Amino acid sequence: YVKDVLGAEVFATVEPEIEAALRGEERKSLHRRDRPDGTVRWFDTVHLPDYDAEGIIRGCLMMAIDVTESRQAVLKLRESEARLRLITDNIPASICYVDADGKYQFANRTNLQCNRRTMADIVGRSAREIRSANWTDQIGGDIDRALAGEICKIEQTVDYADGKTRILDVTYLPDKSDDGSIAGFYVFATDISERKEAEVKLRDSEMRLRLIADNIPAGIIYLDSEGRHAFVNRNAAQWNARPFSEIVGRTIAEIHGDETAERFSRNAKRALAGEVIHYERTTKYRDGQTR
Numbered sequence: 001y002v003k004d005v006l007g008a009e010v011f012a013t014v015e016p017e018i019e020a021a022l023r024g025e026e027r028k029s030l031h032r033r034d035r036p037d038g039t040v041r042w043f044d045t046v047h048l049p050d051y052d053a054e055g056i057i058r059g060c061l062m063m064a065i066d067v068t069e070s071r072q073a074v075l076k077l078r079e080s081e082a083r084l085r086l087i088t089d090n091i092p093a094s095i096c097y098v099d100a101d102g103k104y105q106f107a108n109r110t111n112l113q114c115n116r117r118t119m120a121d122i123v124g125r126s127a128r129e130i131r132s133a134n135w136t137d138q139i140g141g142d143i144d145r146a147l148a149g150e151i152c153k154i155e156q157t158v159d160y161a162d163g164k165t166r167i168l169d170v171t172y173l174p175d176k177s178d179d180g181s182i183a184g185f186y187v188f189a190t191d192i193s194e195r196k197e198a199e200v201k202l203r204d205s206e207m208r209l210r211l212i213a214d215n216i217p218a219g220i221i222y223l224d225s226e227g228r229h230a231f232v233n234r235n236a237a238q239w240n241a242r243p244f245s246e247i248v249g250r251t252i253a254e255i256h257g258d259e260t261a262e263r264f265s266r267n268a269k270r271a272l273a274g275e276v277i278h279y280e281r282t283t284k285y286r287d288g289q290t291r
Contacts, residue, residue, distance in 0.1 A: 002062075014045065014062075021047040021060040030067075042071045092190075094168075097175070099184040100147060102126045111189075116161040146172035146185035155192070167193045223268065227251050239291070 002018065003011040010033065017027040027047040034040055043064045050059040088095050088108035097106040104122040112118060115130070122130055127139070142152045152172040159165050168189040175183045210233075213220050219236035221229055229247050237244055240255065252268075253261035267277045284290045 014047070017045070017047040018060050018062070021049045021062075022057055024049050024057060030071075031064075041066055041068045043067065094187075094189040094191075096122075096187050097184060098127070098143070098187065100182060102143065104130070105184070114160045114162065114166075142170075142172050143185075146174050147182050149174045149176065149182055156189075165193075166191050167196045223252075225272065227265070227268065229255075239289070 046063045048061040094111040095108040171188045173186040213233035220233040222231035
């Protein structure tokens, strides 16, 4: 008897499948077996009805395949994917993976939220199926370069589904197989909109400062903590008969010599210590004027 061969405990797990096969049903299932030595094995089992020449069920065919190693590999893969998902979903950047056929296979949470889509919406679909034709035309060249094995870095302005326009720092990273073929590519996109906006505001602020400073009837210079010229207005540059490029980034000593630098350094040290210094001095400038 099957029960005597398998044992009561194992037989109890397969008995419903045997009965189903004897009714003419085909059954496939996965079973766990705990062995006396403490190890666990997994089996894919199949139960098929066995018909005689007249089509009458005369028994049940049972097959079991040990799939322990493959199941362990699948579990490890799932654990690895779960760790990958945990990491990528908490990175403040949009990440996705596209295979060699141009089909999305993965996207992290940031990417999905920006595009207002789920994983089911994108996996197996191309960029053209998901995004506008205009957008895909813009990045088509970058995709081709990535699939040719080239790392591409670009800045891109993107209109997202949430109605916001963002400036992205985008990297296309080819996924090279051991044989050198390209299996696909990763896309890493960081939102740099705030940085770009800050850069624009800084440029505007510097332009306003330059406009004001260049129209003040005085020479103005700004030295950084290392004693280098970080800013000079038009009068200061003209008095020194030098273009801005020969002043900015250089020290007093490099421009006026060590003697002038030594005299100036005493007041500069006091100013860098937080003291406001007022004094008068007479200087002959390179433009020939004494002031």
